Amino acid sequence: MKGAIQVLLYGLERSGKSTLISSYQKGEFRPGIPSTAHQSYDIVVEGKATFSLIEVGGRKEVRRFVEEYLPHVDATIFVIDGSDETTFSEVRREFLRILNNPITLGKPLAVVFNKVDISRTHPSVVIDRLDILNRYDRPHRVFSTTCKIPKSFGDVLVWIHECMEEDKFPLEDKVSRLLTIYIFDMLVEKKEGLPLLALLGQLEIISRTGQVEYNRDKILILLRKLRTKGDLEYDDFKQVWKITDKGRGKLQDPDLIKGTKHEKLRAILDEKETGKALKEQKDVVDEFDIDELAELYKETTKR
Ligand SMILES: Nc1nc2c(ncn2[C@@H]2O[C@H](COP(=O)(O)OP(=O)(O)OP(=O)(O)O)[C@@H](O)[C@H]2O)c(=O)[nH]1
Numbered sequence: 622m623k624g625a626i627q628v629l630l631y632g633l634e635r636s637g638k639s640t641l642i643s644s645y646q647k648g649e650f651r652p653g654i655p656s657t658a659h660q661s662y663d664i665v666v667e668g669k670a671t672f673s674l675i676e677v678g679g680r681k682e683v684r685r686f687v688e689e690y691l692p693h694v695d696a697t698i699f700v701i702d703g704s705d706e707t708t709f710s711e712v713r714r715e716f717l718r719i720l721n722n723p724i725t726l727g728k729p730l731a732v733v734f735n736k737v738d739i740s741r742t743h744p745s746v747v748i749d750r751l752d753i754l755n756r757y758d759r760p761h762r763v764f765s766t767t768c769k770i771p772k773s774f775g776d777v778l779v780w781i782h783e784c785m786e787e788d789k790f791p792l793e794d795k796v797s798r799l800l801t802i803y804i805f806d807m808l809v810e811k812k813e814g815l816p817l818l819a820l821l822g823q824l825e826i827i828s829r830t831g832q833v834e835y836n837r838d839k840i841l842i843l844l845r846k847l848r849t850k851g852d853l854e855y856d857d858f859k860q861v862w863k864i865t866d867k868g869r870g871k872l873q874d875p876d877l878i879k880g881t882k883h884e885k886l887r888a889i890l891d892e893k894e895t896g897k898a899l900k901e902q903k904d905v906v907d908e909f910d911i912d913e914l915a916e917l918y919k920e921t922t923k924r
């Protein structure tokens with residue numbers, strides 16, 4: 622459907638993805654049949670929006686297809702069979718497959734704890750394992766559903782629509798959250814490199830080069846630079862890096878990255894094929910400031 626919100630529906634086999642859709646569409650419980658690789662559905666939520674949902678089957682052999690759809694969707698609905706605690710470790714693995722793919726940053730993520738009619742587990746048990754509540758890098762929400770109450774799935778769609786409509790996540794907020802994530806991961810989880818890689822991935826740098834190496838020192842240098850320039854500040858109480866008024870002002874200036882650095886970066890990325898770019902490439906990425914990153918971010922996330 623043209624203009625429809627593109628949504629990925631994912632989760633292990635038998636979590637209830639097809640049943641959620643068919644029950645919602647028919648207004649009564651309609652068990653789905655096991656899905657093959659993928660299946661698409663068009664849904665109109667009256668007075669709200671049109672959705673084009675793509676369900677990727679949850680069986681092991683077809684799960685890998687999910688990666689192919691991620692770049693093309695605006696949001697993801699991740700469905701969990703709340704009645705089967707034995708699957709929760711596997712649920713976490715598949716959930717991380719979505720969460721850790723940089724292309725999903727900033728995009729709404731609905732976690733649907735399904736089959737509450739027969740579940741003996743409190744949703745918080747699996748939610749804790751997924752660690753979703755501590756994410757700052759995308760709008761997210763947990764829903765409890767049962768296909769026995771078909772309209773409960775409508776709430777998920779309405780929420781996604783709201784996220785898209787209101788842009789609850791303005792640009793500066795997104796960048797600030799991304800910065801928060803990588804600082805947070807770096808300091809607390811002692812990870813090196815990944816979070817900034819994620820940020821760069823969102824800027825489509827990763828996808829162009831396949832490998833931009835970053836490490837903790839580079840991240841700190843970038844952050845220090847941004848703080849010295851007054852573009853960023855650290856909020857001790859909330860433990861987040863925030864964009865200052867000054868930084869925000871810069872974000873709103875459309876002329877900021879008219880310079881040559883942007884072109885230089887692109888050129889270097891293009892040179893990658895010739896194999897001589899790596900060192901120089903890192904230096905150029907280092908020269909980028911928050912405003913420029915944000916500008917690139919804006920460009921690459923245009924729908
Ligand atoms: N009691 C109960 N059963 C449900 C609910 N949702 C789905 N089921 C049942 O769970 C089974 C699997 O549902 P499907 O909709 O086929 O699951 P799926 O996630 O689409 O599975 P794949 O397509 O194989 O990935 C079916 O027998 C449904 O009847 C629910 O909310 N409550």
Ligand SMILES: [Mg+2]
Pocket residue numbers: 638639640653654655656676678
């Ligand atoms: Mg299915």
